[in-house]
Amino acid sequence: MSALAEGVAAVAARVRASADELNRLDAVAGDGDLGVTMTIAASAVDALVPSLANEPLAAVLVTCGGALARRAPSTGGTLLASALLRAGRRAAELRALDGAAAAELLEAAAAAIAERGGAQPGSKTILDALVPAARAARAAAATSTDLATVLADAADAARHGAEATKMMRPRFGRAGWLADRSTGHEDAGARLAAIVLAAIRDAVATA
Amino acid sequence: MSALAEGVAAVAARVRASADELNRLDAVAGDGDLGVTMTIAASAVDALVPSLANEPLAAVLVTCGGALARRAPSTGGTLLASALLRAGRRAAELRALDGAAAAELLEAAAAAIAERGGAQPGSKTILDALVPAARAARAAAATSTDLATVLADAADAARHGAEATKMMRPRFGRAGWLADRSTGHEDAGARLAAIVLAAIRDAVATA
Amino acid sequence: MQKLINDPRAFAEEMLEGVLLAHGDALRVAADPRAVVRADAPVRGKVAIATGGGSGHLPLFLGYVGRGLADGAAVGNVFASPSADEMLAVTKAVDGGAGVLYLFGNYGGDTMNFGLAAELAAGEGIEVATLRAADDVASAPRGEEPRRRGIAGIFFLYKIAGACAERGDSLASVKATTERAAANLRSIGVALGSCTVPAAGRPTFELPRGKMEIGMGIHGEPGVRRGLLRRADAVADELVDALLADLPHAAGDRVDVLVNGLGATPPEELYVVYRRAHARLRDAGLTVRRAWVGEYATSLEMAGASISLLRVDDELAALLDAPAASPFFTRR
Amino acid sequence: MQKLINDPRAFAEEMLEGVLLAHGDALRVAADPRAVVRADAPVRGKVAIATGGGSGHLPLFLGYVGRGLADGAAVGNVFASPSADEMLAVTKAVDGGAGVLYLFGNYGGDTMNFGLAAELAAGEGIEVATLRAADDVASAPRGEEPRRRGIAGIFFLYKIAGACAERGDSLASVKATTERAAANLRSIGVALGSCTVPAAGRPTFELPRGKMEIGMGIHGEPGVRRGLLRRADAVADELVDALLADLPHAAGDRVDVLVNGLGATPPEELYVVYRRAHARLRDAGLTVRRAWVGEYATSLEMAGASISLLRVDDELAALLDAPAASPFFTRR
Ligand SMILES: Nc1ncnc2c1ncn2[C@@H]1O[C@H](COP(=O)(O)OP(=O)(O)O)[C@@H](O)[C@H]1O
Ligand SMILES: Nc1ncnc2c1ncn2[C@@H]1O[C@H](COP(=O)(O)OP(=O)(O)O)[C@@H](O)[C@H]1O
Ligand SMILES: [Mg+2]
Ligand SMILES: [Mg+2]
């Protein structure tokens, strides 16, 4: 198996292990199934791992994005699929897989989600982890070309971004509505993004 | 109000106060509503009390039986209605309301229930309180004409009879079936009969 | 109690008021407020089907009052028989001169009161025949069938009796055909959760999480086996096997299957159960002619399901497929 | 979990297998196993109605596939959108050459995937129009109507769109008429108890005994007010008043009313609620043209109910009364 394919499997495993936490967070303001959907997504991706052995990153991202779109078409799954598909297309245009490339791909992912879902950062969504991660990656890439270094900063930013969603009002809330009940809880999608980026960082570090 | 009408109201009050216990016992092998039904019956009887002021026992029993038949037509309620109607008809034939009369009325009541419901003593029903009560009343009446004395024995026998149902297998049970789960619990209808007879005894004693 | 109710004692009354406000075009009350009949009752010259029973089982009983079904129903309090007077009021309102079939579930209060009502009706010159549903194989062993309770399978009997009456059969013939169906009908249920009689205020029984009870009655009467809640396939197998052990049948026979929800169990689960029941019946050499899946006879918010099997011949099949329409059940 | 299921991950799959085994005369799968269409699809020359959404809401969505209703539905996992591919498979199977109306509830995943499917369908030369039910007034305030979720009121839209299509209206006209209905449609719900997504294995939310939540979404999304569970009359008043505050109306207007059960709440309670809603509407000067009471859109075993109001004109009334037939809903 290639390091890339191994990385994909590692990310999938990490997501699967977080299923309960994701369900719990999604239950606060949503329907409590993000972990269920992401477990299905992880299984779908797992099934593809053997076929990814000799594929370049662009193909891997597009393949995984397609699997999510077909097998995990919930709101979060569909947005993530868009992100992977857009990042995959962008990856095909990149020459090297260095720190700057990571920033490019994260920006592409965040842009795809913003376009598809029509949300802005600050409304307690996955964007609140992904946008800071992309920004941190871009900043890190300005001083380092090392992929691992850039990913470490991105993963940190994603984690902080996800934590910051605790105090945000959710996308469908308005003053006085019970949606406020989510105060103090991270957004499930933001947490997912943090988990995925940490898993990617670790996979790259150990590769 | 006549002593008789007051007695009726006192019995109704005692039944109403036992509603929870009757529901609980009925829930063991039945549907948990005997207290609900008997509360409705007690209210129906209460509403009639003023009109009973100058009525003889026969009319009182028939009136109450009719009220039960119309307002509390569950299995237990319908059987009790039959008992009251039959006892009322018998009462019209009696000259004195003494100990022997009490035995006559209890025998009529038990016979009506046995005919209507087709059960025999021993199958964990109201008959297991009523039949021993009638028997005890007949025995007591052989040595005393005093109504209170005879009713005291009848009430005691009803209570013991009801307690004895704890160890009986219910009417719809058969070996190995879950109906056995009622072992250790009194039959709700038998308990009701014991409550009613104790209330009648007390009403007569204080009249 | 997590219930949308007002005064628990007025529950049946208010439910009935709601039904009549909602469906005044199809239903009306007869002389007694608890006597609900087809708006167009009596239908002259047609045998009438009268039914009734306790509340808490909708669409049973009152929901099967309609064209091609029953003509009227007496409505009792929750889990309690209506009175003979109320049944008599239904009887008089639906009698179209061709006689009345009493069709109801085999429970003590109902049996006694319909018996009394039949005597009263005879006294008024109305011909009455009686048929009691006793389809629950868990409620008494073979050899003691007359003691069995009636559960969801009664739906098939309404459908058949109603269609017979609609096509003009005589009272004796409606009864005979419906009896033939009853003889070929078996049901059994499984409970996964309890229900609360509003005026009692507490669950009728406790069923610990992770447990189920096979054969529990529709009011919570004890069943034949309590045990670990198993997979839907295993439960379906156990229920179907119990039915097949009781219902005489031969390979090639056709059956109609009813998978009925008791209240809280979602339709999705009923279809998961049906999926396996279908396979199990096929493996036993039987052909499912038609499947009926949904809530046909409930027990308030009880969780669980029942399966009913009706062995059909061509005539019964045609009667089952005949049109019918009530506010609760329509077949075109 | 007190559920009749096998592997939780196979729940939607097995449910669907059961539905197809039970109703193979009325429904079939198209190219994709999650694409369920009328057995006689495509109907040449008729506008087709395509829908879909997550499982766990039966009879929504797949239960409204039938004559005079929708032509096909894409079936997702519990509370999860189906994929654009599955929607495309439905689209291709139902298109009879007169175009396809996508009619579904306003949720993120569904909107994105139907959007993608529409693009893919256009690429294959199929004309698609889209209409999203957004009837839940509790899900966003006035002025932000496009953000509102779709709940049980979508039933009325299926009924109307299906009847328009059946009588031969063009795609533009089916959409315009259904949009007119949508503009006059409002819903709101109340939850009394939670539900458990099988694969999640734990209740989506906790609602303490004695509490209720007004406006909770059909997946457990937070509502507008949590408080003591009040009497059914007070709850009905609160719901009806919220609808009337949102729906423009004048004295003398006619409305159709839907009192919908979320799953565990018995029909009896729905009628107690309807009883009061009827009175409240009458007091507000409105006339109830027709009442629809039952389970039209559920949330697994959630306890509670929703009320939907549709202000009708003569044309909408006729469309609502037109015949319709699916394995889950029949109107003759
Ligand atoms: N419009 C949006 N833009 C960005 N992210 C969104 C949007 N809507 C939802 N999300 C993300 O999706 C997550 C929920 O995903 P999921 O559970 O798959 O949704 P659902 O169950 O509602 O289909 C949320 O926690 C949030 O981060
Ligand atoms: N056939 C019978 N003969 C005598 N008593 C009976 C019979 N069936 C039931 N009972 C009595 O009726 C009681 C239950 O009454 P009730 O709750 O009114 O019945 P249900 O709720 O089944 O209509 C039982 O506890 C039993 O004592
Ligand atoms: Mg979710
Ligand atoms: Mg009882």
Ligand SMILES: [Mg+2]
């Ligand atoms: Mg009862």
Ligand SMILES: [Mg+2]
């Ligand atoms: Mg979801």
